[in-house]
Amino acid sequence: MSTLRVNRIGLEPQVYKGGKSTLCAGCGHNAISERIFEAFYEMGVDPSQVIKLSGIGCSSKSPAYFLGTAHGFNSVHGRMPSLATGALLANRKLIAIGVSGDGDTGAIGIGQFVHLMRRNIPMLYIIEDNGCYGLTKGQFSPTADIGSRLKTGAVNDLPPLDLCALAIELGATFVARSFSGDKPQLLSLLKAALAHKGTAMIDVLSPCVTFNDHEGSTKSYAYVKEHDERLEDVTFVPFFEDISVDYEPGTAQEVKMHDGSTMVLRKLGEGYDPTDKINALTHLTEASRRAEYPTGLIYIEPDREDFLDQLNVVEEPLANLGLDRTRPSRAALTEIMDALR
Amino acid sequence: MAPAASAVRGQSLSSGQQRVVNDFSIQVATANGSGSQSANLVLLRSLLLMGIPASGKNMFPSNISGLPTWYTIRASQRGYIARKKEVDVLVAMNPETARDDVAALAPGMVVVYDEPLKLNEVRSDLVFYPVPFDKLVAPVCPDAKLRRLVKNMVYDGILAKLLGIEPALMEQALNKQLGKKAKAVALNSAALKAGWDYAEANLPKQDPFWFEPMNETAGKILIDGNAAAAIGCMMAGVTVVAWYPITPSSTLCESLIGYMKKHRVDQATGKHTFAIVQAEDEIASLGMVLGASWAGARAMTATSGPGVSLMAEFTGLAYYAEVPAVIFDVQRVGPSTGLPTRTAQGDLMTVAFLSHGDTRHVMLLPASVQECDSMAMEAFDLTEQLQTPVFVMLDLDLGMNNWASEPFAYPEGPINRGKRLTPELRQRIGEWGRYEDIDGDGVPYRTVPGDGMPAYFARGSGHNAKAQYSERPGDYLDNVDRLVRKFETARTLVPAPEVVAVPGAAVGFVAFGTSHWAITESRDQLREEAGLDTSYLRLRAYPFTEALGAFVDAHERVYVVEQNRDGQMLQLMKLDLAPARVAKLRSVRHYNGLPLDARFVTDHVMAQEGHIVATSATVRAAAMLGGE
Ligand SMILES: Cc1ncc(C[n+]2csc(CCOP(=O)(O)OP(=O)(O)O)c2C)c(N)n1
Ligand code: SF4
Numbered sequence: 001m002s003t004l005r006v007n008r009i010g011l012e013p014q015v016y017k018g019g020k021s022t023l024c025a026g027c028g029h030n031a032i033s034e035r036i037f038e039a040f041y042e043m044g045v046d047p048s049q050v051i052k053l054s055g056i057g058c059s060s061k062s063p064a065y066f067l068g069t070a071h072g073f074n075s076v077h078g079r080m081p082s083l084a085t086g087a088l089l090a091n092r093k094l095i096a097i098g099v100s101g102d103g104d105t106g107a108i109g110i111g112q113f114v115h116l117m118r119r120n121i122p123m124l125y126i127i128e129d130n131g132c133y134g135l136t137k138g139q140f141s142p143t144a145d146i147g148s149r150l151k152t153g154a155v156n157d158l159p160p161l162d163l164c165a166l167a168i169e170l171g172a173t174f175v176a177r178s179f180s181g182d183k184p185q186l187l188s189l190l191k192a193a194l195a196h197k198g199t200a201m202i203d204v205l206s207p208c209v210t211f212n213d214h215e216g217s218t219k220s221y222a223y224v225k226e227h228d229e230r231l232e233d234v235t236f237v238p239f240f241e242d243i244s245v246d247y248e249p250g251t252a253q254e255v256k257m258h259d260g261s262t263m264v265l266r267k268l269g270e271g272y273d274p275t276d277k278i279n280a281l282t283h284l285t286e287a288s289r290r291a292e293y294p295t296g297l298i299y300i301e302p303d304r305e306d307f308l309d310q311l312n313v314v315e316e317p318l319a320n321l322g323l324d325r326t327r328p329s330r331a332a333l334t335e336i337m338d339a340l341r
Numbered sequence: 342m343a344p345a346a347s348a349v350r351g352q353s354l355s356s357g358q359q360r361v362v363n364d365f366s367i368q369v370a371t372a373n374g375s376g377s378q379s380a381n382l383v384l385l386r387s388l389l390l391m392g393i394p395a396s397g398k399n400m401f402p403s404n405i406s407g408l409p410t411w412y413t414i415r416a417s418q419r420g421y422i423a424r425k426k427e428v429d430v431l432v433a434m435n436p437e438t439a440r441d442d443v444a445a446l447a448p449g450m451v452v453v454y455d456e457p458l459k460l461n462e463v464r465s466d467l468v469f470y471p472v473p474f475d476k477l478v479a480p481v482c483p484d485a486k487l488r489r490l491v492k493n494m495v496y497d498g499i500l501a502k503l504l505g506i507e508p509a510l511m512e513q514a515l516n517k518q519l520g521k522k523a524k525a526v527a528l529n530s531a532a533l534k535a536g537w538d539y540a541e542a543n544l545p546k547q548d549p550f551w552f553e554p555m556n557e558t559a560g561k562i563l564i565d566g567n568a569a570a571a572i573g574c575m576m577a578g579v580t581v582v583a584w585y586p587i588t589p590s591s592t593l594c595e596s597l598i599g600y601m602k603k604h605r606v607d608q609a610t611g612k613h614t615f616a617i618v619q620a621e622d623e624i625a626s627l628g629m630v631l632g633a634s635w636a637g638a639r640a641m642t643a644t645s646g647p648g649v650s651l652m653a654e655f656t657g658l659a660y661y662a663e664v665p666a667v668i669f670d671v672q673r674v675g676p677s678t679g680l681p682t683r684t685a686q687g688d689l690m691t692v693a694f695l696s697h698g699d700t701r702h703v704m705l706l707p708a709s710v711q712e713c714d715s716m717a718m719e720a721f722d723l724t725e726q727l728q729t730p731v732f733v734m735l736d737l738d739l740g741m742n743n744w745a746s747e748p749f750a751y752p753e754g755p756i757n758r759g760k761r762l763t764p765e766l767r768q769r770i771g772e773w774g775r776y777e778d779i780d781g782d783g784v785p786y787r788t789v790p791g792d793g794m795p796a797y798f799a800r801g802s803g804h805n806a807k808a809q810y811s812e813r814p815g816d817y818l819d820n821v822d823r824l825v826r827k828f829e830t831a832r833t834l835v836p837a838p839e840v841v842a843v844p845g846a847a848v849g850f851v852a853f854g855t856s857h858w859a860i861t862e863s864r865d866q867l868r869e870e871a872g873l874d875t876s877y878l879r880l881r882a883y884p885f886t887e888a889l890g891a892f893v894d895a896h897e898r899v900y901v902v903e904q905n906r907d908g909q910m911l912q913l914m915k916l917d918l919a920p921a922r923v924a925k926l927r928s929v930r931h932y933n934g935l936p937l938d939a940r941f942v943t944d945h946v947m948a949q950e951g952h953i954v955a956t957s958a959t960v961r962a963a964a965m966l967g968g969e
Pocket of ligand 2: 022023024026027028057058059130134135207208209210211
């Protein structure tokens with residue numbers, strides 16, 4: 001007799017599975033889907049309360065490949081942020097994960113990205129960053145580095161957008177970068193993102209094996225592995241697990257999350273403080289000069305109000321309010337009419 | 342001493358000239374930003390308080406300050422409230438346009454003007470009333486900075502005296518207009534009096550125009566269509582609103598914000614039962630609306646032409662993924678930026694087929710402020726019943742001008758939230774598919790996130806009845822053909838047209854929206870001036886209902902009147918009607934940015950009808966000759 005494996009809310013892993021991926025074998029995006037599946041399962045998030053949203057691109061297809069029992073919306077190119085914003089305005093109890101690509105976010109969708117970050121919409125915002133447009137067969141995206149080469153030999157000579165630096169500038173409250181090939185780091189960051197109140201943005205370097213994994217590309221597996229500069233060792237301790245993480249005093253930093261979870265950031269090298277905004281921006285600039293990709297938690301501001309708090313919206317989902325709450329009384333209409341006479 | 346008013350209209354003026362009572366228009370010409378709007382509304386309100394049917398139309402420029410603005414008030418004892426082309430009384434306050442404005446008047450008309458403009462030198466066939474506005478306003482308004490604004494109230498006082506408006510009523514209108522601002526009321530009231538006193542002492546009556554009390558406006562409210570639509574949205578229970586400012590739709594959402602903050606705050610917690618977001622653009626506005634509707638909220642946005650263009654891609658998504666959305670299009674003159682502060686009905690074709698691929702959208706066509714309110718409510722029911730976007734097509738004239746109206750009725754009965762999967766239904770049908778046509782009306786059942794029912798994956802890419810990704814031709818056809826069925830269902834649910842069938846009339850009108858007011862008047866003109874009886878069908882929605890075909894059948898010639906260059910409604914009708922019916926359609930199109938007036942319609946119909954009479958006479962003559 002085998003006992004079924006279940007998570008803390010009694011659900012089996014199966015419930016968190018999605019449809020079969022139609023992406024290329026070896027695509028970084030598939031690895032990210034798996035980490036998302038693990039993070040939601042291990043955190044015991046109820047899939048019936050989750051919404052998955054995306055724009056258009058190979059990356060944007062991936063919400064179909066995890067959490068099959070959750071509602072999903074694969075929308076139009078670059079506009080997922082507005083859709084997510086609307087859904088969360090309608091029902092603030094929902095847990096939202098948006099998946100985008102570097103083209104979907106950095107090119108056509110940069111405007112909506114900017115305003116999502118400004119508003120601190122409570123959601124996970126994942127960018128699956130391969131430096132190219134996968135779905136339209138490999139053209140450069142705005143995150144392509146100067147000098148990076150396409151398979152055709154074309155060389156990119158425009159400076160890349162650093163979406164993490166941009167997000168910090170815009171007032172984002174949780175900004176991280178990871179690599180689809182770094183399972184433990186990505187998983188910890190995803191869990192931390194789930195514990196964050198406000199927008200948690202993770203730029204995940206996610207090589208496109210078909211169009212951008214060759215010699216001369218700066219978003220290939222080999223190149224990213226080589227230039228991955230981890231800022232810290234991230235251990236996530238969820239609020240519902242009674243574990244203590246031991247470290248020598250001064251060798252780690254603890255960040256308390258909104259839901260009571262803790263992130264333990266073990267220092268590597270000279271140490272890095274992700275709560276210091278200016279330091280974070282300086283670090284990103286310096287790292288890009290060194291042609292390195294700093295990964296890990298880049299910046300966090302755990303307690304800022306989110307957009308729904310700012311709008312002073314009732315606690316219950318607006319979508320569920322009955323007419324008794326949403327239609328003013330007869331007397332109110334009379335008052336309005338009287339004022340117009 | 343002020344120069345004496347020069348007399349006109351030939352010799353008869355001072356002797357036995359005909360009084361013109363409650364049937365003329367006043368045009369105030371100013372520069373925008375000069376604060377004349379309050380004075381104009383006080384004037385309009387005064388007439389309504391006198392019980393006289395009256396309407397006011399603002400023709401303003403697309404800038405903030407300094408460009409010419411004309412406000413026209415029309416009083417009509419017969420209740421006509423469409424624009425009237427001819428100006429009877431001009432108040433010339435704007436040096437820039439004064440000479441042209443005076444030149445445009447018909448002989449015998451009246452000019453109240455700022456004395457230094459010396460307009461009496463321009464023509465000799467008008468009645469001139471010069472007024473030294475600056476001299477009059479200085480003593481009543483010590484603060485020099487306010488004089489520019491307060492000056493306007495002086496012309497109200499002048500007109501009251503000249504045209505016979507009771508000062509007490511104007512005082513009441515002023516109080517209403519300025520509300521609780523006691524200081525402003527006192528200041529403006531002094532200006533009114535200064536105008537009145539000046540006219541009494543210096544301007545002997547030389548013109549035939551008079552206002553006299555009537556009893557046609559009791560209980561009426563004065564409101565613009567945008568505010569009316571906002572009230573409708575609030576009463577419909579809207580919870581999520583996203584918008585991006587654009588004239589002439591901005592005041593719809595701004596009014597809504599005002600009303601919601603007052604009437605939709607939870608008593609116990611002080612928290613809002615709504616969320617209103619000023620988005621980064623119209624794409625995001627509609628995106629937010631779709632996200633909210635998909636998640637089960639009643640959501641809306643309001644925009645105008647340029648915004649509609651930006652909303653195209655998301656509208657296609659909403660059509661294909663079957664997501665409700667209420668979109669107000671307060672139409673202005675296009676193409677491109679066009680004339681942003683002028684009115685048109687020019688977005689019909691764009692909206693009917695907005696977005697690429699085969700799409701068709703539902704449009705509601707309000708003609709009055711009352712319908713702005715009621716159709717806003719209907720739009721929310723329809724969009725959820727049909728699970729497709731519903732556009733409510735106002736225009737600038739309706740949305741931004743003030744209209745007198747019966748007060749709005751409190752909505753009785755429940756709202757219709759459309760088909761949602763329930764546990765009982767699930768039991769009955771077994772496995773549920775998001776896009777399965779269980780009832781045969783093309784409208785499937787939906788679930789929303791968090792409702793405990795099965796989830797589905799919404800997408801704008803090809804999908805089958807179970808909402809799974811599919812590129813199979815059969816699945817595609819099943820969906821798009823079902824959407825046609827759904828549009829047929831829409832036909833049965835949208836507001837029916839209003840039909841006035843005149844027995845024996847060979848000629849019929851088809852019109853919609855604000856054109857209604859000109860049509861009403863034009864039909865009287867045609868009957869009284871040419872003995873031409875006409876029937877009238879006022880469209881209230883697209884898709885058309887069966888009544889339209891029957892109306893065309895019942896008439897020999899049907900004039901489709903609209904406010905755009907290309908006869909867009911006519912084009913839509915051609916797509917729907919059989920060739921024999923199409924052959925009966927004639928087109929009357931008005932598209933200079935000003936609201937349609939009755940005379941334009943009458944002249945165009947007469948020209949075409951006259952031609953028909955002439956032709957048949959020629960045919961008869963030819964037939965007789967043919968006997969040779
Ligand atoms: C309005 C619009 N323009 C262009 C496209 C074509 N298109 C589809 S995906 C894509 C780029 C996707 O790139 P990215 O977001 O980086 O995702 P990836 O496929 O690389 O994961 C483009 C340009 C589209 N779908 N919609
Ligand atoms: S084309 Fe590139 S991005 Fe798209 S699925 Fe294949 S590997 Fe992934």
